[in-house]
Amino acid sequence: MSAVQETVTTAPGLPEFTIQGACARIRLNRERYLNRIEPDDVPALLEMLERAQDDPAIRVLVLTGTGRVFSSGYHLGDLAERRAALDTQPAGEPEPPQATSPFDVLLERLENLRVPTICRLNGSVYGGATDLALCCDFRIGEEGIEMFMPASRLGLHYYRSGMVRYVSRLGVNAAKKLFLTSQTIKAPEMLRVGYLTEMVPAGGLDAEVERLAGVLAGQAPLAVAGMKQAINELARGELDADALDARHAASLRSEDIREGVTAWHERRKPVFQGR
Known part of the structure; x- marks a missing residue:
């Protein structure tokens, strides 16, 4: 995929967006915080996805992170804010319907993007970022990575669209293990349950991602x-x-x-x- 690279400049810490030939790339860029996804990242990511959606020259998108972890998940402060909002509700009133959060909107937009998407798991993945990666059509990682979904450990009932994704893509047994136990699983099991579409040896990540991106970009x-x-x-x-x-x-x-x-x-x- 050798072509002139175009980079869209963003504020420090926000995701980076580049286009090279038919391939667009988004890189999470908060290495100091293990690429934790902050509220400010969401509109930036949505704008990047819109760019990929609307540009007919783009045929494939690669999502990755900076440093040794793909992402530690979505910031937990959002949970505290939602809890506080419920605490201010008058006693006896029915709970309002769950509002769709900006992060949910982002995940749905990524899952339904026009072009095929590859998650280049440069490292382990945790929390809501496991769902971000699951929205991609392909997930490639090296054999040393791991993942875990801590919802039950936090006391959180996961949101509907995320549970649908886990069950439809990984199956009931894998979804139950990940959601109900909050146990960490390693790369070989991630591959076995279908979370990883490809597991590569250490040092083989870029070659496999580029190979697959080239294949996808060449299809109709x-x-x-x-x-x-x-x-x-x-x-x-x-x-x-x-x-x-x-x-x-x-x-x-x-x-x-x-x-x-x-x-x-x-x-x-x-x-x-x-x-």
């Missing part, structure tokens, strides 16, 4: 975006069958399928234009 973008949407909907039990059928029919009329079939017969690499 309209087909990839449509099938990603369908797979996510199927996993959540929310399939819009009519929309899937419409995308299938549109692909049969696209220039991409003409190029793909021609390249197949000519035994060359296709060059897709996304139309």
Whole structure:
């Protein structure tokens, strides 16, 4: 993926955003705090995702962190603020419906991004950051990393969308172990339960991420975006069958399928234009 790199400048500590060829990269940038995600990070990350969503030249996005840990999670001060808000509610009144937090919005936007996403787990991952990584389509990490979800240890009932993601992507047994015990699991088990899509030896992370990013960037973008949407909907039990059928029919009329079939017969690499 050799091309001129464009870097979007942000304030110190905020995530970094770069574009190189067809690949956009987001890097969490609070190494001193183990890349803890702060409230100020969320609008910056949302803006970066919008940039990746709207730029047709971008075909894949890589999310990673700085230093030895991918992220220690979302800041716990948010829990204290929400608890304080409930404490001010008059006695006897029904609890208000749970409001969608900005972090929830971020996770949903990442999960449903048009382009395929790779989480480059530069290190271990904890708390809400485990869900951030789970929103990505692929998660690649080295064999020495670990993860844990401390919700039950904190007394927190996790939010709905996160539980749906864990169960639909990892299965009931893995979700129960992670949520109900707050136990740390190591990379081999992360791979076994499907949290990691690839586990690589120490020193092999960048090569595998670049390889996969190159593969994804070379696929037909309209087909990839449509099938990603369908797979996510199927996993959540929310399939819009009519929309899937419409995308299938549109692909049969696209220039991409003409190029793909021609390249197949000519035994060359296709060059897709996304139309």
